[in-house]
Amino acid sequence: MSIRELPPQLINQIAAGEVVERPASVVKELLENSLDAGAGQIRVDVEQGGMRRIRVRDDGRGIPRDELALALRRHATSKIADLADLERVASLGFRGEALPSIASVSRLTLTSAVAGAHSGWTLRGDGGDRFEDPEPAPHPVGTTVDVRDLFYNVPARRKFLRTERTEYGHLEEVIRRIALSRPGLGLELVHNGRSGLRLPPATEAAARDQRVARICGEPFIQQSVFLEQEGAGLRLWGWMGLPTFSRSQPDLQYFGVNGRMVRDRLVTHAVRQAYRDVLQHGRHPAYVLFLELDPALVDVNAHPAKHEVRFRDARLVHDFLFRSLHRALAELRPGAVPAPAA
Ligand code: ADP
Ligand code: MG
Numbered sequence: 606m607s608i609r610e611l612p613p614q615l616i617n618q619i620a621a622g623e624v625v626e627r628p629a630s631v632v633k634e635l636l637e638n639s640l641d642a643g644a645g646q647i648r649v650d651v652e653q654g655g656m657r658r659i660r661v662r663d664d665g666r667g668i669p670r671d672e673l674a675l676a677l678r679r680h681a682t683s684k685i686a687d688l689a690d691l692e693r694v695a696s697l698g699f700r701g702e703a704l705p706s707i708a709s710v711s712r713l714t715l716t717s718a719v720a721g722a723h724s725g726w727t728l729r730g731d732g733g734d735r736f737e738d739p740e741p742a743p744h745p746v747g748t749t750v751d752v753r754d755l756f757y758n759v760p761a762r763r764k765f766l767r768t769e770r771t772e773y774g775h776l777e778e779v780i781r782r783i784a785l786s787r788p789g790l791g792l793e794l795v796h797n798g799r800s801g802l803r804l805p806p807a808t809e810a811a812a813r814d815q816r817v818a819r820i821c822g823e824p825f826i827q828q829s830v831f832l833e834q835e836g837a838g839l840r841l842w843g844w845m846g847l848p849t850f851s852r853s854q855p856d857l858q859y860f861g862v863n864g865r866m867v868r869d870r871l872v873t874h875a876v877r878q879a880y881r882d883v884l885q886h887g888r889h890p891a892y893v894l895f896l897e898l899d900p901a902l903v904d905v906n907a908h909p910a911k912h913e914v915r916f917r918d919a920r921l922v923h924d925f926l927f928r929s930l931h932r933a934l935a936e937l938r939p940g941a942v943p944a945p946a947a
Pocket of ligand 1: 639663665666667676682684698699701703747748
């Protein structure tokens with residue numbers, strides 16, 4: 606076979622292989638876009654665990670009519686313009702791949718309205734790079750992305766989808782992670798027309814505690830301490846579980862870097878070291894922690910789905926995490942442990 610350039614839809618489908626594994630990954634990408642658009646309230650409607658339909662509606666800044674087609678085009682983004690931007694990127698997205706990838710493996714419609722426009726506009730993705738003209742559609746300022754029949758045209762992928770229940774479980778976990786990382790965000794999840802989760806924005810400390818309790822359970826919030834530490838340009842905040850709340854599995858460990866939830870080996874290691882002397886062998890700490898630092902000091906372009914990050918100064922980050930948590934644990938004299946509420 607001679608060398609040929611692949612058609613756009615196939616290129617997008619190949620890219621989709623990296624970022625769109627299942628309904629939960631679609632939800633993650635769409636929510637990240639809503640957050641990047643400055644949304645304060647997001648509603649997620651799903652049917653059949655997201656396999657049949659995922660609709661994400663936000664009140665962000667919207668997309669102007671003339672940019673709708675661009676939003677569905679590969680490598681088109683409003684978030685970076687050059688390498689310098691990439692190296693200090695603070696948005697969750699920047700690759701310009703999510704929407705075209707999702708559109709190439711589903712039936713996607715993008716509807717949006719910006720402030721000051723007479724109307725909203727809607728555009729259907731076709732998976733490639735040719736689009737009809739947008740059509741007027743009523744919509745408040747913000748964006749709705751409607752994704753139906755995920756993998757309808759990729760049987761090989763569809764085969765890997767699990768039961769509705771399993772897919773919904775993954776999707777809920779994505780929502781939980783984002784809800785934890787943005788306490789000020791109002792989030793609503795509706796499954797098959799029934800309310801799954803409804804989280805009002807939480808700005809005050811008590812409301813934030815309550816939100817964490819809703820997501821991680823009442824026992825966690827009762828047996829954890831709130832921590833806030835700063836040093837060397839780094840800031841760590843969040844809830845660290847008391848040694849008495851150790852787990853047999855590492856299933857309650859949330860860590861965010863600059864508002865992005867990550868799974869990072871260096872972080873896990875630093876936390877484990879800090880807890881080493883206070884946890885029995887084989888037990889795992891529970892935590893919901895957030896690290897904030899200059900975006901230029903962390904490289905998020907290490908993985909298409911951005912689950913992993915690379916710290917420019919890994920040592921500094923590791924030591925800061927270890928020392929902050931270790932000190933906080935050392936300060937927990939037996940008497941300082943809050944008694945569980947009656
Ligand atoms: P990326 O997020 O990497 O830029 P996407 O394919 O996810 O790439 O989105 C492409 C572009 O579409 C974004 O850069 C943004 O300008 C626009 N966009 C996508 N979703 C939204 C949204 N919910 N609100 C406003 N703009 C959006
Ligand atoms: Mg995106």
